Amino acid sequence: MSTIEAQYIARTPNSAAMGPRAQKVMPAGDTRAAGYHTPYPLTIASAQGVTLTDIDGNEYLDLSNNFTSLLHGHAYKPIVDAVSRVIGAGTAWPARNNTQVELAELICERVPSIDLVRFCNSGSEANMLALHVARTHTGRQKILMAQFGYHGSHEAFEAGYFGNTGDKAWPHTIVAPWGDAAAFEAILAEQGDEIAAVFLEGAMGASGLVQAPTEFFQRVIDATHRAGAVFVLDEVITLRLSTGGHQVNLGITPDLTTLGKIIGGGYPVGAVGGRADLMSLLDPTRGRIFHSGTFNGNPVTTAAGVVSYGHLTSDAVTRMATQAERLERHLADSAAKVGLPFSCRRVGSLLNMYFSDALPAASLTRDDSETMRLVHLAGMNHGLYFASRGLVVLSTIMTDEHITEMCSRFDAVFADVAVEAAV
Ligand SMILES: Cc1ncc(COP(=O)(O)O)c(C=O)c1O
Known part of the structure; x- marks a missing residue:
């Protein structure tokens, strides 16, 4: 066992002890694949601002922000206040509420392609709902998505995430390489009359923050429309890249947009928005799709969401991106000083680290897995919590001093990993 792993185990005895107990009642003792890692994940006790605390009392500067969903860190006071006002008045009501309408108005005002949400x-x-709308609109079954794209936990999308091969193949899913407009065009030209929707992320998230230029998106949108299919842009992660979503940065107009994470301010949320004629399929007075959900638009989530999304200003977007750029530069210098190969992809306030000289293509596999595993564990040993795939996520409450602190902790992490690699 590496020294880094031994240190992790020594610092987290209560999290270790939680493992066997949790494994008796949950597969691998966890309830979320993305958060699982070896030898075992932490058990979190509380969080405040930029800090996570585990059940052993260790504190971490939280660079995961719950996988991009906490735009303003933990227990952001304006969100706590908004939610507290609601909680005393009941949390689940059987009809429309005020903040639901406010959040819908905010989304429709800010995201230019969204008429209704x-x-x-x-x-x-x-994403499942967007697919349902597209299938109902077109009368077709198939979806086309980027290979290794991530659109959530549903067989059709999961198949694409794993490349749609072997036991992960799904009959209605077709994949094409991210960024390859000609491949998307060819599939749409040949099989377009069977394809209901084309799904793309604003920038690939789970597969390493890979971007694509406007030209790629526009060619795919045009080919989708020639085929009579629906173009869905998944902005679950990328909404944070401008006040109106990454579609504003790219200058594209999707038919439907899917949202989540930051529009819930830390509470469970999702949304589909888009062209009025498509969204009207969800109108119960016309009756084509019966879409319901006991907790849809509940007052807690929407009260939090109005504050969370409302506080995403252009200034905040720019400031976080500037801080992330500074961090990226520091990480590259710091790794070079101790002789660790390093490369990085950054999109605004998000960055993904790689410990290889060249960036890999959009993919689930990487050739630096062992180094990445050590960096992840050493990160926690030095009080930094980030996703095991090397994703670092900034929030609006991070100050320049927090970035300086991150930089010095990463120096210590990289130094430990360089020693281990030399052994
Ligand atoms: C691009 C993208 N789409 C969809 C999802 C699924 O969202 P949720 O985890 O809220 O189901 C995620 C989650 O990380 C995502 O990154």
Whole structure:
């Protein structure tokens, strides 16, 4: 066992002890694949601002922000206040509420392609609902998505995430390489009359923050429309990249947009928005799709969401991106000083680290897995919590001093990993 792993185990005895107990009642003792890692994940006790605390009392500067969903860190006072006002008045009501309408107005005002919006409870649900709308509109079954794209936990999308091969193949899913407009065009030209929808992320999230230029998106949108299919842009992660979503940065107009994470301010949320004629399929007075959900647009989530999304200003977007750029530069210098190969992809306030000289293509596999595993564990040993795939996520409450602190902790992490690699 590496020294880094031994240190992790020594610091987290209560999290270790939680493992066997949790494994008796949950597969691998966890309830979320993305958060699982070896030898075992932490058990979190509380969080405040930029800090996570585990059940052993260790504190971490939280660079995961719950996988991009906490735009303003933990227990952001304006959100706590908004939610507290609601909680005393009941949390689940059987009809429309005020903040639901406010959040819908905010989304429709800010995201230019969204005429009407429908809420649900997760980004996965939002993509399933968008697919339902597209299938109903076109009368077709198939979806086309980027290979290794991530649109949540549903077989059709999961198949694409794993490349749609072997036991992960799904009959209605077709994949094409991210960024390859000609491949999308060829598939749409040949099989377009069977394809209901084309799904793309604003920038690939789970597969390493890979971007694509406007030209790629526009060619795919045009080919989708030639085929009579629906173009869905998944902005579950990328909404934070401008006040109106990454579609504003790219200058594109999707038919439908799926949202989640930051529009719930830390509470479960999802939404589909888009062209009025498509969204009207969800109108119960016309009766084509019966879309319901006990907690859709509930007052807690929407009260939090109005504050969370409302506080995403252009200034905040720019400031976070500037801080992330500074961090990225520091990480590259710091790794070079101790002789660790390093490369990085950054999109605004998000960055993904790689410990290889060249950036890999959009993919689930990487050739630096062992180094990445050590960096992840050493990160926690030095009080930094980030996703095991090397994703670092900034929030609006991070100050320049927090970035300086991160930089010095990463120096210590990289130094430990360089020693281990030399052994
Ligand atoms: C691009 C994208 N789409 C959809 C989802 C699924 O959202 P949720 O985890 O809320 O179901 C995620 C989650 O990380 C995501 O990154």
